[in-house]
Amino acid sequence: MDTLGYLGQGFGVALSPYNLVTALCGTLIGTVVGLLPGLGPINGVALLIPIAFALGLPPESALILLAAVYLGCEYGGRISSILLNIPGEASTVMTTLDGYPMARKGLAGVALSLSAWSSFIGAFIATCGMVLFAPLLAKWAIAFGPAEYFVLMVFAIVCLGGMAGDRPLKTFIAALIGLFLSTVGIDANSGVYRFTGDNIHLTDGIQFVVLVLGLFSISEILLLLEKTHHGQEAVKATGRMMFNFKEAASVFVVNLRCGVLGFIMGVLPGAGATLASAVAYMTEKRMAGAKGTFGQGDMRGLAAPETAIGGAACGALVPMLTLGVPGSGTTAVMIGALSLYNITPGPLLFQQQPDIVWGLIASLFIANVMLVILNIPMIRIFTRILAVPNWALVPVIAIITGIGVYAVHATTFDLFLMIGIGIFGYILRKLDFPLSPVLLGFILGGLMEQNLRRALSISNGALEILWSSPITFGCWVLTAIMLLMPLIRIWRKRSAAQRAIADV
Amino acid sequence: MLLQRIFASVLLLACLGLALMAWPYQAAFSYEPVGPRAFPLLMLGLMGSALLYMVFRPAPIKHSEDEPPLDRETLTKIGICVALLLVFAGTFEPLGFIVASILIGVPMARLYGGRWVPSIVIISLMAVGLYLLFDKLMDVPLPLGVLDVLEN
Numbered sequence: 001m002d003t004l005g006y007l008g009q010g011f012g013v014a015l016s017p018y019n020l021v022t023a024l025c026g027t028l029i030g031t032v033v034g035l036l037p038g039l040g041p042i043n044g045v046a047l048l049i050p051i052a053f054a055l056g057l058p059p060e061s062a063l064i065l066l067a068a069v070y071l072g073c074e075y076g077g078r079i080s081s082i083l084l085n086i087p088g089e090a091s092t093v094m095t096t097l098d099g100y101p102m103a104r105k106g107l108a109g110v111a112l113s114l115s116a117w118s119s120f121i122g123a124f125i126a127t128c129g130m131v132l133f134a135p136l137l138a139k140w141a142i143a144f145g146p147a148e149y150f151v152l153m154v155f156a157i158v159c160l161g162g163m164a165g166d167r168p169l170k171t172f173i174a175a176l177i178g179l180f181l182s183t184v185g186i187d188a189n190s191g192v193y194r195f196t197g198d199n200i201h202l203t204d205g206i207q208f209v210v211l212v213l214g215l216f217s218i219s220e221i222l223l224l225l226e227k228t229h230h231g232q233e234a235v236k237a238t239g240r241m242m243f244n245f246k247e248a249a250s251v252f253v254v255n256l257r258c259g260v261l262g263f264i265m266g267v268l269p270g271a272g273a274t275l276a277s278a279v280a281y282m283t284e285k286r287m288a289g290a291k292g293t294f295g296q297g298d299m300r301g302l303a304a305p306e307t308a309i310g311g312a313a314c315g316a317l318v319p320m321l322t323l324g325v326p327g328s329g330t331t332a333v334m335i336g337a338l339s340l341y342n343i344t345p346g347p348l349l350f351q352q353q354p355d356i357v358w359g360l361i362a363s364l365f366i367a368n369v370m371l372v373i374l375n376i377p378m379i380r381i382f383t384r385i386l387a388v389p390n391w392a393l394v395p396v397i398a399i400i401t402g403i404g405v406y407a408v409h410a411t412t413f414d415l416f417l418m419i420g421i422g423i424f425g426y427i428l429r430k431l432d433f434p435l436s437p438v439l440l441g442f443i444l445g446g447l448m449e450q451n452l453r454r455a456l457s458i459s460n461g462a463l464e465i466l467w468s469s470p471i472t473f474g475c476w477v478l479t480a481i482m483l484l485m486p487l488i489r490i491w492r493k494r495s496a497a498q499r500a501i502a503d504v
Numbered sequence: 505m506l507l508q509r510i511f512a513s514v515l516l517l518a519c520l521g522l523a524l525m526a527w528p529y530q531a532a533f534s535y536e537p538v539g540p541r542a543f544p545l546l547m548l549g550l551m552g553s554a555l556l557y558m559v560f561r562p563a564p565i566k567h568s569e570d571e572p573p574l575d576r577e578t579l580t581k582i583g584i585c586v587a588l589l590l591v592f593a594g595t596f597e598p599l600g601f602i603v604a605s606i607l608i609g610v611p612m613a614r615l616y617g618g619r620w621v622p623s624i625v626i627i628s629l630m631a632v633g634l635y636l637l638f639d640k641l642m643d644v645p646l647p648l649g650v651l652d653v654l655e656n
Contacts (some may be wrong), residue, residue: 047586050644051638051642051644053642054642054644055642055643095632097644116650156514169554169557169558169563172554173551173554173555173558176547176550176551176554177551179547180522180544180547180548180551183543183544183547187529187531188532189531189540190532190539190540191531191538192529192530192531194526194540194544195522195525195528195544196524218589221585222582222585222586224616225578225581225582225585225615225616226578265647274579301636387555389616389617390612390617391613391616391617391618391623392618392622392626392627393621394612394613394615394616395605395608395609395610395612395613395627395630396627396630396634398589398592398608398609398612399592399605399609399630399631399634400634402592402593402596402605403601403634403644403646405637406596406646407638409645410645412593412594412596412597415592415593415596416590416593418593419586419590419593420588422589423586426582427511430507431507431508431511432563445547448543449543452538452543453536453538453543456536456537456538457535457536457537457538460537461537461538479575
């Protein structure tokens, strides 16, 4: 019953007035950022890192702020997908399928509050799962040595490719770009300058915030230039705002199922919210069968992906907190934030700084409640924000991005570097490369190299250490399965195509 | 397809160049079996082989339906936007945050389809507002540049 005691302690931290205000500000900022086109949770969290640092927030408050922004962004993305039929990011594509038809039917308010409720249940289930499993995983993770960590990270990277589906090769290349970028700068072990080109600003390596904002904000600004059509008219949210008991009851089973599914998918590295929402929607659609009106405004079709996203967003924090291995782009950004505070997430965090871990978990509960409460009175204001035209928005995004980058080191070199990275990111995007693997690779790169070198120092250069223990061996087996998955999928598709030809 | 081949080839060349750059990285004194050279070379090697595969077998790009094909007009726009961002980076310190923001913010707003007067009004207000918000309220120091005289 230690866990409950710690959880109580966590609520003590999270419920202090200071942290409550922080969480409230975070959810508000997050919702607005998530609403705006082109800004998602990754940008939102990354922009706030230097600001949280400059404000001198204590680490637990900073983490609470970032977690609240994260959840708020997920929530804001939902508003634009339901009212505008424009998904703010990949994970909310499934929400538009039934959310927008619902809004067209005059149920916009109901759709919004129901999605908030679904996401709350998903997050609630996942947070409960986290309370149950995270300490166990953390205890088990203490048995991990450098070799085990290295193999685990290889697994995480390969997972990304295996789960990404249609473009494993590009995902793999993107991750490798990130891994390589992490080696720029002075080598901590030997003091050798690597890939700096004698540039003094690069000795410290590429700053994390610079990479994130370049890749995501700048490339998005350039992408927005192509979109000539000026904003779709938002569906007016009028009439009933709150769902009624009958509606909530009709999707409750869906909520439970998809919440558990979302949590499991969130914990797996590389899967994340996008895949969770897609799988949840497809499963529910199949289960409803011909009776469902999926695609025409079925409430279950709205509840399923939203619950899964809520579950996955919280589930993704489990590997980050217990193992220090991020499972998604956003958690990778949060690790970057933690390292600014000199906190290394991992199994020891649970013992050394329980305040931070349990304060964060408790504040997730609180931020979720806040989002549900905020939803109802604020929705009219939020729909106003959607009407802001691009010409006013984009320059402001560009300027704020500039401030975020300048705030880290106060050099204009970082600004130039950010623009360069942004152009590179734009090209990658145009060629259909996914960007979050770059980020994940960048975060994991340093850890991977350190653990590999440490492991080989222990074994005095013998490579057997990388597969001799049962944990490492198990990880390699899983890695092999993950590597085979895309191949199997291609093979299946091919044989299905052949069968189709044979049938004709 | 062709674009992908070109991109993969360019990146492949970059990999080769970086690998050559990494070759002499060796620690003068070392107590560990793996030096600073191994990991970057491993990554570059893996990336190189993946890119080589891509040069010969590029994957088709799926376009989403609302994405117009790139034409000359958009490309010029993108060029202008990049140039504006570079000007922003270049003038950030010498001219100061407020002036630099207005200088690039207004043309940028025009680029995205704003009209002159509202663009100037909104961007100027935003620049001053953001300066006050970040510099005074949130303690993120921003350069004042040419407006330094106003400080005292």
